[in-house]
Amino acid sequence: MIDGDALARAPLQHAWQTRAEPRAPAETGTVPDAVTRLLAHLPPSVSGAGGDVALLRAATEAATVLGPLVSREALASALERALTDSYNPRCAPPWPPAKLAREASRAAARWSAEETTRGVLTRVQATAADRETDWTRPEPPVEWYCEGLGIAPSSRKVTLIGGDPGAGKGPLAGHLAACFALGLPALGRFPVRRCNVGYLDFEGAILSARRIRAHTRGLGRDPAELTGRLILRDTDPDELAGSLHSGPGGLEWLRAWIETHSIEVLIVDSYMSATASLDVDPNSPAFAELARRFGALGIVAILLAHARKLGARRGEAPMLGDVAGSFALAGLAQTAIAVWRPEEDEPLRARLSCMRAPDEPFAALDVEWIRSPDGLTWRAVSAGTRRDNASADRDSRIAFAAKQVLGFLAACDGIPRSLSAIRAHVRAPGGNPGAKDTVRDAVLAMRECGWLYMQAQTRGEVFGLTAQSPAPADVACSAGKLTVA
């Protein structure tokens, strides 16, 4: 009898699947006449007279002629040969080979990207023409995979889980992966459709496997039950980059992998790492190209996206525009879930809020991940609407600031202090300087309560403690109103 488990772990010695045949002729051996003639008519690159621009134009135009003749893989080298043989001899001085290779490579990449766009546009136009919406038909139901979190497949769209590094995207993704694979409700409250899950890990699968095992045990199930249901693949970004243009839609191996394992939900951890080898600026529209291809796979693609460092506001929910990259990536999101830390001093607590949903956005909720010998479990700390949570955040900040204002003024021995002096001594949660608005709101709320008096002085207003002011530890805030706990 064959031990399937042992055989499944055996690495294959051969590449068993078929390769797409590259386009045949005129690969790199000789420069086609058409390219030679074209390059002969283009202005040469002359130092001090726009030489760089001339070389760029020559490479770009040659790519338009060579592109249809050679495979994408061979285009860069064919271009390099064409520039070397048919263009560089006319340049003054001739360019070094490395420069020609670099320009050829860039021009080939640009041509490939443009060709892809042209192909997509053609397909989209054909689809639009062929499938005119029949408004008389009943609306087809959404094929939910997790209605509670708004996760459903959609043509050319993806699901984003966005948040700062360390905010808790990974635990959520691992938990969702286990829930989809086992058919268990996500976070104990959102029913999911049981299906096979593919987990493309670009950041090291060992730790992810460990975390998923912990999640599974935390769900009260044996990790062995994930066999064949959750396929975790340690993936090299270079492998992804190399296959981006393979096959009609690119990512040929990924399509085959999905088909082989009947994967219906694909989790990419993380999108930023996946694009590490693509040499694209995260703030350019090209950064979203890979996401578009994931979206075109026709299954639920869940991408873990880092929030843009400069845009992410500490303690506040990342907005869709904060997600790394240009707005092109955000535009591809059918569903976007923000994961962030509402409190700096509670690293295991994550708040989940909906940045975009195909239907009604889910109410934000706080989750605490709890590691125990039984596995990684969770505890829903609070739930409410997005507005409720924002309000709760504001109350929390005001109370935090008010406590510090009381403490600061008590230490001033009855000397009233200006608002700017108070601001300088109030820190936000985590030690950062307090936001101006928060300190102002706290001072105003304290004035309303009669805890502070205000004196107008020539240099401005100053504030001091009244006899009614409570001890800092007793202060609480609700709906913007300070109370004594």
Next chain:
Amino acid sequence: MTPRGQGLRTISFGGIVPAKPPMIELSLYANAFARTPAQIIVTEWRDLAADIGQLLELRAAEKTALPALAPHALRDGATRSLAGVDRVTALMIDVDTVPGNDLGALLDRILPPAIVYASPSDAPERRRVRVLAPLRRPVSPMVSAHLRCAYAESLGLAPGCGVEGALDCAHLFFVGALDGTPAREWWVVD
């Protein structure tokens, strides 16, 4: 371009191997166009060998009219498709090109237990056989393709021998002989 499957590093979550080998479960389809099995064969290994011998005696004018075996069990109510397969109960590979056309050498490399039978298009000048080997326990259809490739490699087979044409675990393997051709041979490696 990265070839499919190359560098695949799939992490197994392990499992429990039963002490007693289970019964072999195969789906028997009436012909190439059948969407659901005509019969579910659930039997012990030694009985299956006899069943295969009987099936090989069946004849038809065209290959597509022959009955076909599939080493899988479908989900309840499902029709034959990759998504419809619930579990794979045995490994079956399609060897359309025996290395050196030396079938004896191939049979020598097969570890027991296994059944090897000639396909309907088998001919002396080009041997075409199917190898059926039971699994210790049913496996998920997700790993079936990998297992078939790994099993083929363990027999010294490489891409191009025909195995890659039938990696889909929903694939059928015809059994029987075409009209006017000699009786199909079969071997039990036990």
